């Protein structure tokens with residue numbers, strides 16, 4: 001099923017790569033393969049495919065891994081993986097998952113062993129935070145929160161046991177950015193006998209506006225539920241990497257945990273890839289306009305949005321990202337009460353968690369997506385009582401402006 005990649009700009013690849021019509025009765029778009037198991041041409045072929053799947057035999061150059069059973073691989077997941085590999089700069093492999101959380105948990109369970117440590121910077125998505133603080137310790141893996149600016153020391157202190165460095169940039173929900181090249185430098189300086197895998201949750205900017213692999217990351221990770229899917233009609237996850245062996249290792253864990261993306265969802269994802277650039281570019285333009293307008297409103301204490309960053313955050317944005325994206329976090333003067341009034345007054349923007357869809361959404365992270373975070377993590381992460389998070393969609397921006405300004409008026 002493997003599709004041979006061609007050298008196009010990612011904008012073109014997002015439409016045309018990952019699918020070869022000659023493999024599917026010359027259909028111009030991919031069919032769905034809702035199939036659980038695949039026939040082998042011989043018993044020897046079955047044995048060979050299993051050896052390949054279990055990593056007991058190396059794949060010959062250009063050899064397909066061979067379809068076995070849909071929990072190990074399926075054509076739709078593979079086609080989406082090929083499409084994502086083609087659009088992610090410096091990627092040579094990808095893996096699709098049943099959710100962003102299963103991408104995170106499967107990858108970390110594959111890379112970190114009992115007795116080892118994961119270093120991460122706050123804030124991270126609430127589900128990730130829960131996994132780090134409540135579930136990994138039960139498996140004897142310690143997740144250590146590193147304060148901004150503390151990476152050099154943390155990497156030195158935990159050099160022997162660090163299995164993975166994990167960051168979200170921009171982080172959910174405050175859009176705090178982290179300099180990936182500087183972080184790579186800290187890890188390499190502290191640990192010289194091996195490369196510590198750096199995982200970057202790139203959900204907020206997607207492969208369109210930020211290329212973590214180019215800046216020293218080993219794995220770029222996505223909640224594909226968000227911008228990759230883009231229509232709030234599926235739940236999925238993905239990783240990409242430059243090193244195919246790293247992805248192969250994670251795929252082995254995925255096969256045993258059963259966390260692969262099923263065919264229909266993978267098909268929807270591949271369909272969405274064709275409009276990824278259009279959607280994200282339009283959403284980012286909308287958000288840039290709205291962030292400026294919202295900042296000027298008297299109910300607003302602060303706006304977290306990349307084009308409004310100053311100092312080091314602005315430097316990182318300019319160096320690492322090609323556009324600000326469509327997530328805006330607004331800190332309101334009136335704290336939680338004002339935030340709730342604002343959210344309850346919205347008419348066009350829907351009050352919902354999640355993000356990255358074609359429709360605009362807003363939520364109050366402190367009492368929803370980040371509600372399980374500790375007091376210290378909330379403080380360190382800048383998640384305040386008055387913070388609301390807005391995911392800007394593709395609507396006409398003046399309609400969004402009217403809705404947001406009316407809700408801000410109500411929040412005064």
Ligand SMILES: Cc1ncc(COP(=O)(O)O)c(C=O)c1O
Nearest residue numbers: 099100101125172203223225236
């Ligand atoms: C930044 C980030 N990473 C990971 C996830 C988890 O993804 P999923 O909900 O697809 O499991 C989310 C979900 O909101 C997220 O915002």
